[in-house]
Amino acid sequence: MILRPQVSDLKVIGYYTGRLIIGLSLTMLIPLVVSLVSKEWNPALDFVIGLASSLLLGFILMLICYTSRELTWTQGMVVVSLSWILVAIVSAIPLYMSGHWGSFLDALFDSVSGYATAGLALVQDLDHLSNGHNMWRHLIMYLGGQGIVVIGLTFLLGGGRGAFSMYVGEARDERILPNVVQTARFIWLVSLVYLVIGTFVLGITAYLGGVAPPRAFLHGMWVFMAAWDTGGYAPQSQNILYYHSLPFEVVTLCIMILGALNFRLHYAIWSGNKKELWRNIEVTTFSFTLLVTFIMVSIGVLGRGIYPESIMLFRKGFYHVVSAHTGTGYQTIYPNQFAEWGGLALTGVIIAMAIGGGACSTAGGIKVLRIGLLFKAFLEEIKRLMSPESAVIIQKFHHIKDMLLNDKLVRNAALITIAYLVLYFAGSVIGMLLGYPALNSLFESASAAANVGLSCGITSPSMPALLKITYIIQMWTGRLEFISVFVFIGFIITVLRGK
Amino acid sequence: MIVKKVYSLQFTVYSLFMVLYTVHCSLFTSCLAQPISSTELLNSTNQYNNKIVVYEGEVIGDIMERGRFAWLNTWDGTNAIGIWCPREAIRDVRYAGRYGSKGDIITVRGVFHKACLLHGGDLDIHADEVIVHTYGSRITHPIDSGKVRTGIALALVLVIVSGWWFVFISKRRKKK
Numbered sequence: 001m002i003l004r005p006q007v008s009d010l011k012v013i014g015y016y017t018g019r020l021i022i023g024l025s026l027t028m029l030i031p032l033v034v035s036l037v038s039k040e041w042n043p044a045l046d047f048v049i050g051l052a053s054s055l056l057l058g059f060i061l062m063l064i065c066y067t068s069r070e071l072t073w074t075q076g077m078v079v080v081s082l083s084w085i086l087v088a089i090v091s092a093i094p095l096y097m098s099g100h101w102g103s104f105l106d107a108l109f110d111s112v113s114g115y116a117t118a119g120l121a122l123v124q125d126l127d128h129l130s131n132g133h134n135m136w137r138h139l140i141m142y143l144g145g146q147g148i149v150v151i152g153l154t155f156l157l158g159g160g161r162g163a164f165s166m167y168v169g170e171a172r173d174e175r176i177l178p179n180v181v182q183t184a185r186f187i188w189l190v191s192l193v194y195l196v197i198g199t200f201v202l203g204i205t206a207y208l209g210g211v212a213p214p215r216a217f218l219h220g221m222w223v224f225m226a227a228w229d230t231g232g233y234a235p236q237s238q239n240i241l242y243y244h245s246l247p248f249e250v251v252t253l254c255i256m257i258l259g260a261l262n263f264r265l266h267y268a269i270w271s272g273n274k275k276e277l278w279r280n281i282e283v284t285t286f287s288f289t290l291l292v293t294f295i296m297v298s299i300g301v302l303g304r305g306i307y308p309e310s311i312m313l314f315r316k317g318f319y320h321v322v323s324a325h326t327g328t329g330y331q332t333i334y335p336n337q338f339a340e341w342g343g344l345a346l347t348g349v350i351i352a353m354a355i356g357g358g359a360c361s362t363a364g365g366i367k368v369l370r371i372g373l374l375f376k377a378f379l380e381e382i383k384r385l386m387s388p389e390s391a392v393i394i395q396k397f398h399h400i401k402d403m404l405l406n407d408k409l410v411r412n413a414a415l416i417t418i419a420y421l422v423l424y425f426a427g428s429v430i431g432m433l434l435g436y437p438a439l440n441s442l443f444e445s446a447s448a449a450a451n452v453g454l455s456c457g458i459t460s461p462s463m464p465a466l467l468k469i470t471y472i473i474q475m476w477t478g479r480l481e482f483i484s485v486f487v488f489i490g491f492i493i494t495v496l497r498g499k
Numbered sequence: 500m501i502v503k504k505v506y507s508l509q510f511t512v513y514s515l516f517m518v519l520y521t522v523h524c525s526l527f528t529s530c531l532a533q534p535i536s537s538t539e540l541l542n543s544t545n546q547y548n549n550k551i552v553v554y555e556g557e558v559i560g561d562i563m564e565r566g567r568f569a570w571l572n573t574w575d576g577t578n579a580i581g582i583w584c585p586r587e588a589i590r591d592v593r594y595a596g597r598y599g600s601k602g603d604i605i606t607v608r609g610v611f612h613k614a615c616l617l618h619g620g621d622l623d624i625h626a627d628e629v630i631v632h633t634y635g636s637r638i639t640h641p642i643d644s645g646k647v648r649t650g651i652a653l654a655l656v657l658v659i660v661s662g663w664w665f666v667f668i669s670k671r672r673k674k675k
Binding site for chain 2: 041042053063127128130215242243246306340
């Protein structure tokens with residue numbers, strides 16, 4: 001028998017969701033200040049309206065649902081899923097009011113894409129967008145990459161019983177430090193330190209490339225935010241191609257790779273354990289899959305004679321493989337140029353997107369840790385088949401420490417991998433039903449579900465609303481890695497059908 | 500009779516010249532007459548690769564100077580394409596399009612590359628001629644009075660609701 005949640009359960013969920021919304025709303029003060037400094041009065045009003053609306057929603061939820069109870073595990077998961085939806089909706093308000101998005105659905109699409117660090121965008125006339133709105137787009141990505149719950153844990157919520165479930169619900173199942181609040185603060189510390197360094201380096205690079213000083217600094221900060229959070233937004237419609245600069249591309253390559261590394265790995269390196277970089281299963285798997293997919297892309301494009309010189313292969317082939325594998329989605333080619341790459345190269349990019357970056361990083365996709373574990377399990381099974389029946393086969397792997405591969409780990413990795421593959425497939429089927437070619441549909445679907453953001457041309461303001469909604473659901477589910485979404489759906493079923 | 504023959508010869512020479520000129524235009528400078536849209540260029544990269552094209556659009560973002568050359572990104576309303584040209588060719592360019600300004604509308608004539616050998620495979624146009632069609636200007640965005648009213652109304656409601664919350668929470672604390 002399914003038990004219907006009581007009113008007190010709903011109140012706990014509403015109260016904590018309200019708190020998270022208030023916390024996230026306050027971040028709108030940053031683009032508001034940028035708008036005021038830039039003397040952009042209408043954008044400033046957009047943020048005043050967005051800020052007031054979201055604060056109102058938060059306060060009303062807290063007033064109606066006030067409780068002193070703590071979150072349970074299930075409630076924590078539901079709060080995460082619900083908060084992600086509501087926060088994306090209120091964040092879309094200032095975007096929509098700018099007039100650069102064709103409909104509220106388009107603005108919501110970009111808001112979800114930002115929080116999920118996907119980078120697919122429906123913004124129109126981006127080259128004339130205000131500094132305030134550009135700040136907000138990139139800030140959304142920066143906040144979403146770290147995780148809105150991580151923000152809540154850092155600044156708003158205590159480290160209570162439900163804190164860890166919320167942290168896990170946001171697809172961060174690894175605790176870096178013993179306390180989940182300390183872990184959240186460490187994630188912010190790393191991100192802020194890199195923000196300062198990255199903004200400086202990218203700003204200088206843009207300045208030397210001919211971008212005027214105040215804009216060079218802003219572009220540096222925005223591009224860093226989107227590269228570090230493996231998001232892929234850029235302040236100009238040509239994305240990274242706008243800068244026509246090899247040094248700029250090299251710096252973004254480094255930041256994308258840093259962003260795709262597990263925060264536990266960052267912690268190990270910060271703590272002086274540099275050997276971890278060479279021994280970690282995620283790094284070795286990432287290097288291997290990056291090499292394989294780059295070889296696929298190289299054979300594909302060289303066979304077609306598109307990029308005959310090594311520097312071209314590096315700036316177009318390697319750059320896009322790294323962009324896909326880290327889940328960033330930065331492009332230095334136009335979307336319809338992917339059609340020239342041919343089937344093999346496109347398949348290489350799709351595989352790279354599907355795998356994604358490190359667990360507990362800002363990247364999306366299946367994650368290299370799971371691929372590494374499944375590969376180890378495969379090797380273990382072969383060894384078992386080739387050994388005498390009485391032999392005991394043990395498979396180890398190194399992830400911060402030496403660990404034994406057990407059935408539970410393999411089962412979890414396999415389940416999430418299957419769920420991702422189903423998600424990629426489902427989105428591509430809908431794309432095909434709406435009349436898009438099979439490979440293009442799979443490309444765009446994998447890009448949305450793995451939160452990458454590379455586009456072969458399907459994503460545009462004119463695409464069918466059904467496909468926009470499909471990609472929104474894919475981005476949301478892919479970012480939260482299913483568990484909290486499944487719990488959320490289960491919770492709704494219990495509310496509707498429980499006794 | 501002699502006059503007629505002369506006219507006939509002139510006509511033949513003229514016709515031949517026109518045919519040759521048409522062939523020449525269609526083979527080598529077929530794209531000069533009308534500006535090509537970015538959509539046409541991006542959808543037919545093989546057709547226009549390494550050919551002289553005329554492209555028209557608004558200068559956007561930044562004019563990025565690189566030694567004796569410069570990059571201009573030019574937006575035709577659908578896409579922006581990078582234009583690589585000598586610095587002296589863009590002396591007349593004044594405004595680049597941004598939030599606060601409308602960029603100059605320029606017409607460029609140059610060689611289109613779907614994957615430029617000089618620029619690491621970038622899709623670009625190497626222009627030798629840049630003509631400013633219409634000068635841009637600063638844009639003043641008048642303050643939207645509807646937004647002002649909405650903002651004030653929401654802010655007032657927010658003050659009431661948040662005040663209610665703080666009173667409510669302080670009463671709860673006193674009770675405890």
